[in-house]
Amino acid sequence: MSYGNSFQRTSPVVLNLIIINAIVYLAQTLLGGPTNPNSAIDHFALHHIKSDYFQPYQVVSHMFMHGSFFHLLFNMLALWMFGSAVEKVWGPKRFLAFYMICGVAAAITQLASYMYDYRLFDQIKMSVADAEQYQLMLRMSATVGASGAIMGVLAAFGYLFPNTTLFIMPIPFPIKAKWAILGIIALDVFGGVMKTQGDNIAHFAHVGGALTGFLIVFFQNRTNKKTFY
DSSP: OOOOOHHHHSOHHHHHHHHHHHHHHHHHHHHHOSSSSOHHHHHHSBOOTTSTTOOTTHHHHGGGOOSSHHHHHHHHHHIIIIIHHHHHHHOHHHHHHHHHHHHHHHHHHHHHHHHHHTHHHHTSOOOHHHHHHHHHHHHHTOBOOSHHHHHHHHHHHHHHSTTOEEOOTTOSSOEEHHHHHHHHHHHHHHHHHSOOTTOOOOHHHHHHHHHHHHHHHHHHTTTOOOOOO
């Protein structure tokens, strides 16, 4: 195994995705303004389809934006750790198509989650003042981040390399990838169902990306007899 420069070991699509996400975050920070939400979030984050700010292209654009530096850092670290291995197995074109499909699927899942969460508001006739307050609430609820696409990558990694051991803080012992990633997905399902006040994580977007990723890799490899257990 080569222990050369880390960027030399990083696969090309993953490296370029990291660079693009970093550039977009810099532009978002410099041009979007100091407030949250700002003009960049208004135009490129994913909004509820009932929002005045919703645009169809947001199902793609939202996955290149992030809510904070640490949000960006953790997502790109996960993409580098797991995406590089998957891309080296599949090649750049297949990996990029997979990544984008998972990201769009996560966005569609999040839109469905919006429809469910705001269904009571969407069904009632509002006064002008109430409608303005509702639009403000929707504006504040926009979704950003590459997490949905990256969850698809994690699901693919768990399927392709199920018995690879991972060290995940704060667990004090190594755990196989298949169980670690199943645990992460289970936590997202739990977080989505048992929503708590102040939780701004798009749990169902994560689940949608992971489920899409798993289904793609499962059906593409259904004749491959890799051992899962």
